[in-house]
Amino acid sequence: MTAAPDDALPDADYVLLGSRVALGLDGGFAVAVPTRLRLLASAGAPDPLLLSVDGASPDVHAAQRQAFVDAGLLDRTASARNLFDEIVTDPSWLFAAGEPATDTADPGIEYRVVTDASGRPIVSLPVFRDDPTWHLSGAAIIVHAPDGDRVLRGFRSLYAAWLTAIAEARRAAAGDADRMLVVILESRQIGEAMVDWDDPRVRLVHTVHNSHLPAPHDDPDAPVTGMWQRWLSTVDRYDAVLFPTAAQRDEIAARFGDPGTLNVVPNTIELGAEPPGAASRDPLRVVMLNRLAPQKRVDLAIRAWARVAAELPAARLDIYGEGPLRDELQELIEELGVAASVTLRGSTSDRDAIFDRSALFVTSTAFEGQGLSIAEALARGLPVVSTDVRYGPREAVGDAGVMVPPGDVDALATAIVELLRDDARRAELSSRARRAAAAFTPDAVRPALVAALRTAVERPPRR
Numbered sequence: 217m218t219a220a221p222d223d224a225l226p227d228a229d230y231v232l233l234g235s236r237v238a239l240g241l242d243g244g245f246a247v248a249v250p251t252r253l254r255l256l257a258s259a260g261a262p263d264p265l266l267l268s269v270d271g272a273s274p275d276v277h278a279a280q281r282q283a284f285v286d287a288g289l290l291d292r293t294a295s296a297r298n299l300f301d302e303i304v305t306d307p308s309w310l311f312a313a314g315e316p317a318t319d320t321a322d323p324g325i326e327y328r329v330v331t332d333a334s335g336r337p338i339v340s341l342p343v344f345r346d347d348p349t350w351h352l353s354g355a356a357i358i359v360h361a362p363d364g365d366r367v368l369r370g371f372r373s374l375y376a377a378w379l380t381a382i383a384e385a386r387r388a389a390a391g392d393a394d395r396m397l398v399v400i401l402e403s404r405q406i407g408e409a410m411v412d413w414d415d416p417r418v419r420l421v422h423t424v425h426n427s428h429l430p431a432p433h434d435d436p437d438a439p440v441t442g443m444w445q446r447w448l449s450t451v452d453r454y455d456a457v458l459f460p461t462a463a464q465r466d467e468i469a470a471r472f473g474d475p476g477t478l479n480v481v482p483n484t485i486e487l488g489a490e491p492p493g494a495a496s497r498d499p500l501r502v503v504m505l506n507r508l509a510p511q512k513r514v515d516l517a518i519r520a521w522a523r524v525a526a527e528l529p530a531a532r533l534d535i536y537g538e539g540p541l542r543d544e545l546q547e548l549i550e551e552l553g554v555a556a557s558v559t560l561r562g563s564t565s566d567r568d569a570i571f572d573r574s575a576l577f578v579t580s581t582a583f584e585g586q587g588l589s590i591a592e593a594l595a596r597g598l599p600v601v602s603t604d605v606r607y608g609p610r611e612a613v614g615d616a617g618v619m620v621p622p623g624d625v626d627a628l629a630t631a632i633v634e635l636l637r638d639d640a641r642r643a644e645l646s647s648r649a650r651r652a653a654a655a656f657t658p659d660a661v662r663p664a665l666v667a668a669l670r671t672a673v674e675r676p677p678r679r
Contacts (some may be wrong), residue, residue, distance in 0.1 A: 224260035225666055226673040228419075229386045229395060231379070232256075233410075234402035236270035237296075239283045240538075240563065243507045244588045245425055248483040249402050250289040250296075252423075252665075255484055255658050257291075259666050265382070266296040269375060269406070274301045287565075299378050303330060307338045307359075309381035313373075314359035314366025322355045336360075348443065351409045372409040383417070396673055401454075404447045411450045414679040419455040419672045423481075424464065426585040427606055433583035434606060434622055436467045448472050453679055455672035458665075460586035464607040477678070479668035483588055484661045487653060491597035492572050494643055500531040500636055503574040503598075505567065505589045506581070508539030508560070513603075513623075515541075515548055516580035520629035522552045527633050533558045533578075536570065571596035575642060576635055577617075580628060584608040594653035599645035601631045612656070616648040 232253055239246045249266065256264040266284075268277075277298045284290040303310055326343040340358040344350030350371075357374050359366040368374050383397040400421045401407040407422045427433050428444045440448060448468070451457060452475040459465035462480045469478055502524075506512040514535060521533050535545075535558065542560060549558050564570060571577070577593035579602045587608040590600055600617030602609040603624075610619055618635065620627040635642055654660060 223663065223666060225256070226396070226670055228261075228398050228673055229383065230256050230261040230264040230398045230400065230669075231267050231382065232265070232400045232402055233267045233269070233375075233379070233406055235268065235405055236272075237266060237268050237402070238280045239287060239289075243509075244483075244586075245402075247289065248425065248586075248588060250284050251484055252400070253290065253295065255662060255665060258658055259662050264295070266290070267299070267379075267382075268296070269299040269371075269378075271300050272298075274298075274304065277301055299375070300330065302378070303338055304332055307332070310339060310359055310374075310377060311361035311366070313377035313380070314361060314368050316364070317356075317367040325355055327358070351405045370409075372413070375406070375410060376413050376415075379418075380415070398669060398673060400458075404443050407454070408443070408446055408450065411453050412679060414677070416677055419677060420453075420679070421456040421458065421669065421672055422451075422454045423458045424460065424585060427464070427583040428468065429583065429606060431582075432622075436471065436606070451475070452477070455675065455678050456668045458668060461607040461611050463611060464585075467606075475678075477672070479664065481664045481668055482656050482661055483586055484658045485588065485591045485595055485653065485656050487595050487650070487657050488568065491595070491650070494575075494639070494646070496573070497575050498532070498573055499575050499639065499642075500528060501574045502531065502533045502576045502578055502632060502636070503570055503593075504533070504535045504537075504578050504580075505564075505570075505593070506537050506579060508535075508537050508541045508545055510541065511582055512537075512539075513580045513582045514545055516603075516623065516625055516628060517578055518545060518548050518552065518554065518558060520580070520625045520632065521554050521558055523626075523629040524632050524636075525554050525557045528636055529557075531557060531636055534561050534570070534574070535559065536561045536564045536567075538563045567592065568596055571598050574598060576601060576632065578628075578632060579603065579609065581605055581609070582622065587612055591653050591656040594649040597646045597649050599635060599642050599649060601628065601635065603628070612652065614648070614652045616645050616652040618645075 237246050237249045253264050253266050281293040281296045285293055327340040328343050329337050330339045331337055337360040342355040354370040357368040387393055387395045396417055398419045402423050430438050456477050458479050458481040460482045465478050465480050549555050571593055577598040577600045583605050590612040600613045603622045604619035605622045618631045620631050
């Protein structure tokens with residue numbers, strides 16, 4: 217392996233692997249993952265790839281890839297690839313990976329058949345309904361090779377076969393049979409499935425995207441169950457783990473131990489051009505930007521707004537985003553009589569323009585992994601009022617906003633009213649916002665990413 221400068225990644229191949237990564241469906245995750253791919257490329261990774269294993273149709277995947285390019289998150293559609301698209305396009309790697317077997321299908325298990333364009337069966341996949349550990353099963357995956365059926369045991373074997381085929385193609389092109397493959401796992405299900413993969417030419421790096429704590433998400437000593445419990449039991453087997461915040465990294469290290477692989481590598485934003493000054497902003501316009509999902513607790517902001525509207529009738533709250541709670545939130549707006557000043561605006565592709573005409577950004581979230589929209593708002597000079605939840609808002613906001621206790625509607629209303637009434641205080645916080653946001657730019661984050669991956673590559677594998 218060729219040595220690299222201290223500020224560049226070691227010479228290896230780098231891929232991100234997630235279950236599904238789709239704009240409009242996966243919230244901030246779908247922005248953070250392709251943004252990480254761009255960060256890898258800027259650090260010297262040669263043609264890094266964004267890989268997914270969801271079973272949507274090739275047409276759906278093509279549209280998702282184009283959406284990334286249109287949003288400026290990927291430079292080209294070829295940077296994103298999907299397991300099932302490649303099974304249908306060229307299954308030769310799959311035929312080579314399966315083991316000959318006389319008994320193939322597991323009795324009592326339902327199978328789904330994947331066919332090529334002519335309808336010929338390529339692979340039969342076991343179907344698990346209401347089974348949260350399906351990804352850990354060793355049930356037979358039946359590969360319908362031209363010379364007879366073959367078997368892979370479990371989805372972990374299928375994923376490893378695909379990654380191995382990608383790595384071998386890269387190794388052949390480089391003329392280096394020992395070239396390293398660094399797999400950055402973006403999903404706990406994928407991580408759990410792959411954690412025992414022991415190829416010495418592979419390094420497994422796992423990212424964290426959300427809080428590991430159970431509801432109400434504010435007790436670092438609360439019992440952790442389910443997938444988080446299983447994942448935490450494997451954390452010492454990854455060659456590096458990337459947390460978006462120091463607070464979460466430190467609390468996990470204190471409670472579960474630090475194997476020397478826990479790193480803080482936030483998701484990044486582009487700082488962009490200087491934002492407009494106060495004169496061009498609406499001094500009474502407040503904006504939210506998040507999924508309309510239970511985690512975000514938008515209902516708390518709407519309830520707080522009933523008091524804001526009573527004290528400042530000319531104030532307006534614009535809520536951008538879509539999600540399953542839209543109808544429920546609209547009913548709450550009507551019930552509280554604030555429809556004249558609260559509007560659910562839906563999704564937007566004009567985020568910066570919206571931020572630039574607003575006076576204040578608000579989030580009433582119940583928990584976070586990082587809260588990328590906070591950094592995006594700060595980059596546009598917006599002061600932030602946020603619930604002080606685990607994890608992310610406090611580290612992002614710093615001295616450029618106001619933190620309020622989680623779930624405290626009165627404190628949220630008070631903070632909003634006081635800032636809307638105090639132009640000088642808003643201007644002071646706005647002057648600090650860009651500096652706070654600068655901590656999340658690619659240039660600021662890249663050294664931490666490079667250091668974490670360099671250590672993972674240069675140390676022996678942990679499996």
